Amino acid sequence: MTESTSIIELSFWQILAAYVFIVLLLAIVRWRKIPREKEILISSLRMTFQLLLMGYVLMFLFENPSPWLTSLIVLFMLGFAIWNIFQRVRGPLTREMKRAIAVSMSIGTVLSLLYFNFVVIQFAPWFNPRYFIPIAGMIIGNSMTGITLGVQTLTEHLHSQRSRVEAALMLGATPNQATRKVVNQSFDAAILPTINSMVGAGIVFLPGMMTGQIISGVNPVTAIGYQIAILLGITGAVALTVILFTQLGYKTYFNERMQLKE
Structure with a gap:
């Protein structure tokens, strides 16, 4: 595969680094005293779990189309x-x-x-x-x-x-x-x-x-x-x-x- 078409696969730590944006959002709503911390945390956890689950489901479906x-x-x-x-x-x-x-x-x-x-x-x-x-x-x-x-x-x-x-x-x-x-x-x-x-x-x-x-x-x-x-x-x-x-x-x-x- 050539360099122009190679895919950069994200490591666990690279994905974890992206959660800094959620920390930033939590800091802003806490600073402004907006009661959204719990909702943001739950949304982030749900998003992560749902996408991981769907990823494994899609892998199974791609290998076993039905x-x-x-x-x-x-x-x-x-x-x-x-x-x-x-x-x-x-x-x-x-x-x-x-x-x-x-x-x-x-x-x-x-x-x-x-x-x-x-x-x-x-x-x-x-x-x-x-x-x-x-x-x-x-x-x-x-x-x-x-x-x-x-x-x-x-x-x-x-x-x-x-x-x-x-x-x-x-x-x-x-x-x-x-x-x-x-x-x-x-x-x-x-x-x-x-x-x-x-x-x-x-x-x-x-x-x-x-x-x-x-x-x-x-x-x-x-x-x-x-x-x-x-x-x-x-x-x-x-x-x-x-x-x-x-x-x-x-x-x-x-x-x-x-x-x-x-």
């Missing part, structure tokens, strides 16, 4: 993402709201993933874990972030604008018409981080997928092609999951008589 195992891993990732949304949203969620989150996440991510894999990338076999699982992770992860922002915005705005929505209902507006502005605000808040990622890609920052491919020795032009495709796929997946959620989510705030629930 459509059932690949599908099972993706379903587990999807279920964990849905559970994570429930945990990250401030305030209680009704059963109807949880169902709207689960349905929109499941339909939106699965449809986007299947289209991206079968139409855009077209790898074979279709369950190849080297492609299927990383792509699923990017689509599911970004959709999870989008729906989390959408749920939070929808909940907060319907609470703060309750009187305006009720006034519109009294004047004869349907729930869809009365909440149109709130739904649009929720969609906009959820999709904005994804749009910002596209705006800054290539100039402000190099996305993770592209960076990893370049470091591993892939031709930068090839890496750019993959990165453009995945950014477009992520944008479509987030848009689809969030619009499904907003159309299902606002309805959970109304009863059968089209009145706002308490």
